Amino acid sequence: MNKIEPRTLPGFLELLPKEQIMFNEMKEKIQKSYEKFGFLPIDTPIIEMSEILLAKAGGETEKQIYAFQKGDNNLALRFDLTVPLAKYVAEYYNDLSFPFRRYQIGKVYRGERPQKGRFREFYQCDIDIIGDGELSILNDAEIPSIIYNTIKEIGFDDFTICINNRKLLNGLFKELNQEENSVEIMRIIDKLEKIGQDSVVEILEDMNVPKDTVNKILEFIQIDGSTEEKLRKLEEMNIQNEVFVQGLQELKDVVKYAKIFGVPDENFKVDLTIARGLDYYTGTVYETFLNEYRSIGSVCSGGRYENLAEYYTDKKLPGVGVSIGLSRLFYKLNELQAIKMEQKSISKVLVVPMVEDMSKPIEVATMLRKNNIPTEIYIEDKKIKTKFKYADKLQIPYVIVIGEDEIANDVVSFKNMVTGEQQTLKIEDVIKMLGQA
Amino acid sequence: MNKIEPRTLPGFLELLPKEQIMFNEMKEKIQKSYEKFGFLPIDTPIIEMSEILLAKAGGETEKQIYAFQKGDNNLALRFDLTVPLAKYVAEYYNDLSFPFRRYQIGKVYRGERPQKGRFREFYQCDIDIIGDGELSILNDAEIPSIIYNTIKEIGFDDFTICINNRKLLNGLFKELNQEENSVEIMRIIDKLEKIGQDSVVEILEDMNVPKDTVNKILEFIQIDGSTEEKLRKLEEMNIQNEVFVQGLQELKDVVKYAKIFGVPDENFKVDLTIARGLDYYTGTVYETFLNEYRSIGSVCSGGRYENLAEYYTDKKLPGVGVSIGLSRLFYKLNELQAIKMEQKSISKVLVVPMVEDMSKPIEVATMLRKNNIPTEIYIEDKKIKTKFKYADKLQIPYVIVIGEDEIANDVVSFKNMVTGEQQTLKIEDVIKMLGQA
Numbered sequence: 001m002n003k004i005e006p007r008t009l010p011g012f013l014e015l016l017p018k019e020q021i022m023f024n025e026m027k028e029k030i031q032k033s034y035e036k037f038g039f040l041p042i043d044t045p046i047i048e049m050s051e052i053l054l055a056k057a058g059g060e061t062e063k064q065i066y067a068f069q070k071g072d073n074n075l076a077l078r079f080d081l082t083v084p085l086a087k088y089v090a091e092y093y094n095d096l097s098f099p100f101r102r103y104q105i106g107k108v109y110r111g112e113r114p115q116k117g118r119f120r121e122f123y124q125c126d127i128d129i130i131g132d133g134e135l136s137i138l139n140d141a142e143i144p145s146i147i148y149n150t151i152k153e154i155g156f157d158d159f160t161i162c163i164n165n166r167k168l169l170n171g172l173f174k175e176l177n178q179e180e181n182s183v184e185i186m187r188i189i190d191k192l193e194k195i196g197q198d199s200v201v202e203i204l205e206d207m208n209v210p211k212d213t214v215n216k217i218l219e220f221i222q223i224d225g226s227t228e229e230k231l232r233k234l235e236e237m238n239i240q241n242e243v244f245v246q247g248l249q250e251l252k253d254v255v256k257y258a259k260i261f262g263v264p265d266e267n268f269k270v271d272l273t274i275a276r277g278l279d280y281y282t283g284t285v286y287e288t289f290l291n292e293y294r295s296i297g298s299v300c301s302g303g304r305y306e307n308l309a310e311y312y313t314d315k316k317l318p319g320v321g322v323s324i325g326l327s328r329l330f331y332k333l334n335e336l337q338a339i340k341m342e343q344k345s346i347s348k349v350l351v352v353p354m355v356e357d358m359s360k361p362i363e364v365a366t367m368l369r370k371n372n373i374p375t376e377i378y379i380e381d382k383k384i385k386t387k388f389k390y391a392d393k394l395q396i397p398y399v400i401v402i403g404e405d406e407i408a409n410d411v412v413s414f415k416n417m418v419t420g421e422q423q424t425l426k427i428e429d430v431i432k433m434l435g436q437a
Numbered sequence: 438m439n440k441i442e443p444r445t446l447p448g449f450l451e452l453l454p455k456e457q458i459m460f461n462e463m464k465e466k467i468q469k470s471y472e473k474f475g476f477l478p479i480d481t482p483i484i485e486m487s488e489i490l491l492a493k494a495g496g497e498t499e500k501q502i503y504a505f506q507k508g509d510n511n512l513a514l515r516f517d518l519t520v521p522l523a524k525y526v527a528e529y530y531n532d533l534s535f536p537f538r539r540y541q542i543g544k545v546y547r548g549e550r551p552q553k554g555r556f557r558e559f560y561q562c563d564i565d566i567i568g569d570g571e572l573s574i575l576n577d578a579e580i581p582s583i584i585y586n587t588i589k590e591i592g593f594d595d596f597t598i599c600i601n602n603r604k605l606l607n608g609l610f611k612e613l614n615q616e617e618n619s620v621e622i623m624r625i626i627d628k629l630e631k632i633g634q635d636s637v638v639e640i641l642e643d644m645n646v647p648k649d650t651v652n653k654i655l656e657f658i659q660i661d662g663s664t665e666e667k668l669r670k671l672e673e674m675n676i677q678n679e680v681f682v683q684g685l686q687e688l689k690d691v692v693k694y695a696k697i698f699g700v701p702d703e704n705f706k707v708d709l710t711i712a713r714g715l716d717y718y719t720g721t722v723y724e725t726f727l728n729e730y731r732s733i734g735s736v737c738s739g740g741r742y743e744n745l746a747e748y749y750t751d752k753k754l755p756g757v758g759v760s761i762g763l764s765r766l767f768y769k770l771n772e773l774q775a776i777k778m779e780q781k782s783i784s785k786v787l788v789v790p791m792v793e794d795m796s797k798p799i800e801v802a803t804m805l806r807k808n809n810i811p812t813e814i815y816i817e818d819k820k821i822k823t824k825f826k827y828a829d830k831l832q833i834p835y836v837i838v839i840g841e842d843e844i845a846n847d848v849v850s851f852k853n854m855v856t857g858e859q860q861t862l863k864i865e866d867v868i869k870m871l872g873q874a
Contacts, residue, residue, distance in 0.1 A: 004492050006527035006749035009484060009510070014525070016532050017477035017539065024478050036806050038784035038813030040454035040831075041461050045558050046483065046544060047446060047503075055441050066484070066512075068505030070548050073446070075503075088451070090443035095453050097830045099817060102454065107483060111507050121482050131817070138795060138816045145803065260796050262803040312443035347475035358575060359697050366582065366699040369473050376475030379575045380536060380568070393534045394477075 011114030012121050013327050018395070022341040023330050026154050030125045030324060031105055033150040037142070039103035039127050044084040046107065050074040052087050055311035064110040077109040081126045081323070082308075089130055090312035098132035099139070105326075117335075119327050128321030130308055135318045137250050140284040140304055141257030143322055147288050147300050148263045150324070155340025158291045159299075161263065162271035165251045165284050166303070168234070169275060171244025172220055176213045185209075186275040189221055193273070197222075221273050227255055230270045247283070254284055282306045286322055296332045300324045344395040348434060351377040352387045354403035361402045364412060364427055371431045391417055400430065448551030449558050450764050455832070459778040460767050463591050467562045467761060468542055470587040474579070476540035476564050481521040483544065487511040489524050492748035501547040514546035518563045518760070519745075526567055527749035535569035536576070542763075554772075556764050565758030567745055572755045574687050577721040577741055578694030580759055584725055584737050585700045587761070592777025595728045596736075598700065599708035602688045602721050603740070605671070606712060608681025609657055613650045620716075622646075626658055627712040634659075658710050664692055667707045684720070691721055719743045723759055733769045737761045781832040785871060788814040789824045791840035798839045801849060801864055808868045828854055837867065 008014045015023055035041075050067055053076045066077040078084050081104045089100060105125045112118055127146060129139045144161045151159050169189070173182040188203050197218070204214045223233045234248055251270065258268060276285040281303035288300040302322030309317050333339045349368055353361035358379065365377040376396070378387045391399050401413040406424075414430050415422045425433075445451045452460055472478075487504055490513045503514040515521050518541045526537060542562045549555055564583060566576045581598045588596050606626070610619040625640050634655070641651045660670045671685055688707065695705060713722040718740035725737035739759030746754050770776045786805055790798035795816065802814040813833070815824045828836050838850040843861075851867050852859045862870075 001747065003750060004488055004748055006489065006524045006746070007486070008482060008524070008528065009486060009512070012482040012484065014481055015479070016529060017479060020478045020480055023480070035783050036809065036811050038787075038811055040783055041457045042452070042454060043457055043460070044451055045445060045449040047449065047546070047558060049444070049446060051441055052443065066505070066507060068503070070503055075446070087443045087445075091445065092453060097827050101813065109484070121484060134817075136816045136818065138799075142814075142816070145806075149806070257795065257799060260799045260803070262807065309443070310438065311441055313440060346472050346477055350475075358694065362575075362694060362697045366697070369582075369586070370699070372473065374473050374475055376538065377579075379573045379579070380571075381573065390534050 009120070011112070011119055013119050013331060018344075019334065021343055021346065022334075022339050023326075025341045025343045026330060026339075027105060027123065027125070027326060029153040030150055030326070031103070033146070033153045034103040034125070034127050036149065037101075037127075037146050039101045042085075042088060042102050042104050043106065044078070044081075044088055044104065046077055046109070047075050048078060048084065048087070050076040052312075053078060053083055056083070061110075064112055066109050066111055079110050080108050081106060081124050082128075082321075085126070085128060085130075086309040087312060089317060090309040090315070093313065093315060098130065099135060100130040100132075101127070102130075103127045117328055117331055119331075122325060122327035125324040125326050126321060127323075128308075128319050130317050130319040133316050133318075135320065137253045137284075138257055140250065140320050141254045142261055143284075143286060143302070143320060144254075144258040144263045144268060145261035147286065147322060148267055151288060151290075151300065156290055159267060160289050160291060161268050161300075162274055162287045162289065163251070163254060163258075163268075163284060164270065164272055164274040165247040165254075166275065166281055167243050167247025167250065167283055168220075168272065169247075171239060171241040171247055172217070174243060175239050175241040176216055178209065178213060181207060181209065183279075185217065189217075189273050190275040192221060223272055227265070227268070227270050230272070231255065234272075250283055276301065276303055280305055284320065290338075293333070293336055293338055296329065296336075299329050345397065347374045347376045347394065347396045349373060349375045349398045349400055349430075350387070350391040350394075350396045351375060352384065352391075352399055352401045353378065354384065354401060355407065360407050364400060364402060367427060368431065368434075371435055373431065373434050398434070446557070448549070448556055450556050450768060455781075456771065458780055458783065459771075459776050460763075462778040462780045463767060463776075464542060464560065464562070464763060466590045467587055467763070468540070470583070470590045471540040471562070471564050473586065474538075474564075474583050476538045479522075479525060479539050479541050480543065481515070481518075481525055481541065483514055483546070484512050485515060485521065485524070487513040489749075490515060490520055493520070501549055503546050503548055516547050517545050518543060518561050519565075519758075522563070522565060522567075523746040524749060526754060527746040527752070530750065530752060535567065536572060537567040537569075538564070539567075540564045554765055554768055556768075559762060559764035562761040562763050563758060564760075565745075565756050567754050567756040570753050570755075572757065574690045574721075575694055577687065577757050578691045579698055580721075580723060580739070580757055581691075581695040581700045581705060582698035584723065584759060585704055588725065588727075588737065593727055596704060597726050597728060598705050598737075599711055599724045599726065600688070600691060600695075600705075600721060601707065601709055601711040602684040602691075603712065603718055604680050604684025604687065604720055605657075605709065606684075608676060608678040608684055609654070611680060612676050612678040613653055615646065615650060618644060618646065622654065623712040626654075626710055629658060629710045660709055664702070664705070664707050667709070668692065671709075687720055713738065713740055717742055721757065727775075730770070730773055730775055733766065733773075736766050782834065784811045784813045784831065784833045786810060786812045786835045786837055786867075787824070787828040787831075787833045788812060789821065789828075789836055789838045790815065791821065791838060792844065797844050801837060801839060804864060805868065805871075808872055810868065810871050835871070 107121050108124050147161050173179055223230050274285055274287050283304035285303035287298035300322050304320040308319045351361050351365045365375050368375040397417055399415045406412050411424050412427055414425045544558055545561050584598050610616055660667050711724050720741035722740035724735035737759050741757040745756045788798050788802045802812050805812040834854055836852045843849050848861050849864055851862045
């Protein structure tokens with residue numbers, strides 16, 4: 001028979017079991033963290049009607065989308081979890097309780113040109129809090145505490161949650177009569193870290209932004225110091241524009257209450273140059289950086305938006321949320337050997353029979369499993385060396401050997417594969433030991 | 438703005454959060470059960486090259502598949518988890534340890550005509566044990582213990598794992614010179630429960646199967662009694678055909694060792710009329726029925742196959758596995774109000790502030806979360822009735838009310854939403870109580 005070469009599409013992350021165990025542990029820790037903050041799970045289809053998914057899209061998104069026909073339907077694969085959330089909330093509005101706190105962890109699809117660390121299929125881990133008509137700014141202050149807890153859970157201490165408020169930028173541009181340039185200016189400011197301050201000035205001057213105005217923008221993005229100092233300097237700019245004033249008040253509230261929500265100062269910073277996606281977010285915006293692995297970029301980002309589902313309903317549904325791009329994060333951390341997961345294997349014990357009649361070894365494996373100890377039994381007829389090599393490769397921490405002697409004395413040989421230590425024990429004592437571990 | 442009606446494609450299961458919590462609990466219990474038996478996780482892409490997915494397919498499968506083009510590639514969505522497993526094992530053969538025990542829980546796609554309880558997107562929960570060249574029959578005996586443990590875990594006691602061995606049927610047909618009719622006869626036998634014995638005889642006679650042969654087939658499928666009696670009667674048929682003899686020995690081994698693997702007699706049965714998918718399985722086959730909900734059909738099925746990945750590699754890779762069709766199972770059980778899951782809510786506590794300054798309530802919520810107690814705080818400025826109604830609708834079991842009095846006395850009002858009982862407690866005591874629950 002002609003063989004088809006077994007291969008996986010480029011841009012699709014597929015892991016070996018050892019990495020998959022780490023990936024799953026990271027995913028579960030994120031899930032548990034989201035649940036600790038009371039977010040409800042939802043699981044929307046990966047396929048939706050194109051009409052639904054593309055209600056708002058356009059430009060890059062539309063080009064990247066996986067779209068196809070089946071029967072009479074124009075279908076597409078979701079490219080994020082936000083549009084399906086908007087559909088979900090509009091569709092089930094009457095059945096939901098507001099504020100609606102939901103998390104969703106699932107795969108999304110973007111047919112990008114594949115490059116290293118960019119995936120066409122990848123996991124997003126989203127949380128959002130959706131209000132019915134209105135949503136208190138204190139929700140914006142809770143978000144950093146969720147980010148903080150989640151990033152800690154996946155094993156990092158040295159990270160910074162950066163926040164800003166888009167109303168400050170929008171208010172400033174209004175004050176400076178630069179409203180029509182605001183999108184463009186924000187894009188330039190967003191690049192500040194990459195291109196440097198001189199280039200920013202140059203580009204602004206090329207746009208014929210008046211010198212006074214450029215200076216005022218520079219004054220704004222140069223504001224530095226502690227969070228308190230930044231807030232004070234923003235006050236001192238003495239901008240009277242209503243949007244700016246509102247943004248400043250919101251930022252102050254978020255700073256104040258994020259602290260009470262338990263976010264330490266060293267993990268939290270106001271960064272006035274963060275703008276995020278240009279037309280979606282309307283207030284608080286978030287980015288999160290692992291300080292030792294800054295090159296990865298933001299690992300958890302999001303913000304406040306005015307109206308989640310305006311394409312599907314007249315209801316006003318403001319929200320705030322953040323997302324972790326898990327596949328990319330995992331891939332990058334793995335590449336940098338920076339994954340800090342505890343679990344190395346699924347099985348805790350490998351039972352290795354050294355007898356013909358498998359009854360006793362099977363009984364022992366069954367007892368361990370009854371006591372909730374993940375256990376394998378090596379059933380195949382192979383040399384003992386092969387069996388131990390199997391345990392080794394799978395990083396199973398304990399091996400139980402059962403031969404004629406052990407059966408005669410009603411004991412097992414219990415080997416710690418990490419220390420090499422070997423003991424002869426009653427199976428009940430093994431269970432006690434491992435049950436507590 | 439013109440609104441697009443928010444809607445989900447027919448045939449796609451989408452749950453409200455309350456049901457999603459139950460669904461996720463069931464899914465997690467299946468996963469934990471699979472892991473207790475030492476299966477390793479893998480997670481293959483939902484999109485694969487059509488060439489890979491359709492290497493074997495044809496007929497119904499090919500019609501149902503979601504296929505499309507992107508760039509120059511012919512792509513398709515996976516319609517099961519077995520073909521991706523075959524690809525995976527062939528692709529990463531050198532990196533895997535054999536026997537390779539893997540589980541995969543994920544969505545698969547079939548563009549079927551949508552009908553009640555049949556889904557176009559649904560979860561399968563698969564386990565397989567793949568041998569390199571050969572695989573001991575004892576693996577076939579372990580599978581029922583995994584099914585037993587898994588179905589118990591998701592809350593059922595009254596169920597029957599039915600096993601058969603296809604070699605018995607194949608050997609019988611050889612013995613009776615009915616090899617060319619074997620596929621057709623197996624299909625008829627598989628329908629026995631549905632159409633009754635008389636119809637089976639009638640159809641066989643219409644096929645010009647000789648009367649003697651029909652009687653021998655009837656003798657076979659009429660074999661009843663306890664498992665031991667069935668095995669004895671199979672012996673007494675005195676069929677010398679080699680395949681039959683081998684099948685009988687395998688069946689006896691599986692029966693003997695499944696018991697040692699801890700499967701109780703009352704949950705286990707030899708059923709000689711089970712044939713399963715006609716060309717894939719070659720030995721042991723499994724079906725599992727919830728006796729109180731027989732109408733659902735088999736909830737966990739599978740079998741032994743000769744060669745997993747013959748379309749991709751010359752390596753001989755025999756295997757044995759079973760699958761749970763989770764979406765359908767959940768849907769049907771939910772319809773029958775037969776779901777036995779424990780978790781009703783994500784949050785254990787709702788903190789309800791009755792003060793203007795949210796600092797204290799936020800501190801309390803943060804303390805609870807630090808102690809790993811899933812907690813929400815109702816931040817919005819609403820009436821107390823609305824806040825309690827929210828807890829009620831989300832079935833959050835405890836509410837903590839914090840007003841001026843509580844703050845003055847450094848206590849909280851702690852209400853059990855199930856019993857209605859209300860206590861005034863120190864927050865430390867609440868944490869102690871809930872931490873132990």
